[in-house]
Amino acid sequence: MSRIDDADIELVKSSGGVFEITLNGDLVYSKKATGRFPKWKEVEAIAARA
Secondary structure (H helix, E strand, O other): OOOOOOOOOOOOOOOOOOOEEEEOOEEEEEHHHHOOOOOHHHHHHHHHOO
16 A cells, blocks of 8 residues: 555544545545445555645
């Protein structure tokens, strides 16, 4: 697995199978919208936009 440097990551407990990634306060990935968890390469691409 790769490493994402200089990232502040916070896990927020939720319910109902919600998994979301926000970047600078903007929702950039939603499991609810896509119906699946992101692949690691997608997470890396999201982090690269920071």
